Amino acid sequence: MKYLEKDLLLNSVINLIDDLIFYKDKDFKYIGCNTAFLHFINISADKLIGKNDFEIFDHDLASLFRHHDKLMLAEGKIRTNEEWVTYPDGSRVYLLTKKIPFEYATNHIGILGxxxxxxxxxxxxxxxxxxxLLDELTKVKNRKAYNLKIKALLAGFERYQTPFAIISIDIDDFKKINDNFGHDIGDKVLQSFSALIENHIRQTDHLFRVGGEEFVILSESKTKIDTIQLAEKLRQTVASKTLMPGINITISLGICAVIKGDCANSIAKRVDSLLYQAKTNGKNNIVFKPVE
Known part of the structure; x- marks a missing residue:
């Protein structure tokens, strides 16, 4: 088969492929692509060939493409990456891209993508x-999500001294609800309670269900006073609501702020002690002073 016929056959096959195929020379200029690529970037072949990414895309996107091109050429082997890409028309897509070094002329290595x-x-x-990361019953975040979030907050505190506080919440005498009304009603109380709390916290507050009737709020408030005011608002709101006909509940809360040297276990242990103190103080109250 003649070279021209081979080229025509190869181009026909490439143009039938839905994946985006493109190739660049050693100077990162486009020397070819398939039809799918042209349609995807919404440009004609004559406006693509001979141009580099900085002449086609915005600077940030072109810089991203150039970065991966250089890494592939430096390594001299197939390189794969996944990333969200926003194109000039505003479309945002997640691309899986493989880039391969290929010889397009004698001793000239370019990029096949x-x-x-x-x-x-x-x-x-x-x-x-x-x-x-969601609790199946209440649809708020679960313990796994809590572990991830507190790890991130502790890292931020260690590196940037970004403060945060933790509020531990326990529904008072919840066992009596299950015993007197049944577990189905108890589950509905938990669902209503979770929705109530979610509706009364801020975007900087994160609610988690970490046990049966045990909940935690990680608050990114700048001051401890803000967190205490939030906890008191929640305590009053819960006490004033009837979550189910004939059922009213109260909550006890412990609060502490992150301190230097804290880890996930130390701050959890400290706030649990404060919650226990709130329980022993008669329930339906808040304890935020450190335990001596």
């Missing part, structure tokens, strides 16, 4: 990941 739009797959993955 193949990208696949896996946006729907990534969105499904993120949705599934989010579901694993």
């Amino acid at each position: 193949i990208s696949r739009d896996i946006t729907s797959l990534e969105e499904a993955h993120q949705q599934l990941k989010a579901q694993t």
Whole structure:
């Protein structure tokens, strides 16, 4: 088969592929691509060939592409990366891209790239990941989510001294609700309680269910006073509401702020001691002073 016929056949095959295929020379200028790539970036071939990414895309996107091109050429082997990319028309996609060194002329190594739009797959993955961080009953974040969040907050405190506080909440005498009304009603109380708390906290507050009737709020408030005021508002709100016909509840709360040297265990132990003190003080109250 003649070279021209081979080129025509190769181009026909490439243009039938839905993946985005493109190739650049050693100076990072486009020397070819398939039809899918042209459609995806919404540009004609004559406006692409001979241009580099900085002449086609915005600076940030072009810089990202150039960074991966250079890494691939420096390593001299196939390189794979996944990332969210926003194109000039505003479309945002998640791409799986493989870049391969290839010889396009004698002693000239360029870049062959193949990208696949896996946006729907990534969105499904993120949705599934989010579901694993939710408590099945109440739909608030669970203990796994709490562990991840407090780890991040502790890292921020250690590096930037960014303050945060923890509020431990326990529904008073919850066992009596299960004993007197049944576990189905108890579950509905927990659901209503969780929704009530979620509706009365701020964007900088994060609610987690960490046990049966045990909840935690990680508050990114700048001052301890803000956190205490939030806790008192929640205590009063819960005490004033009827979550289920004939059922009223109260809560006890312990509060402490992060201090130098804290780890997840130390701050949890400290706030649990404060919550226990709130319980022994008669319940339906808040304790925020450190235990001596």
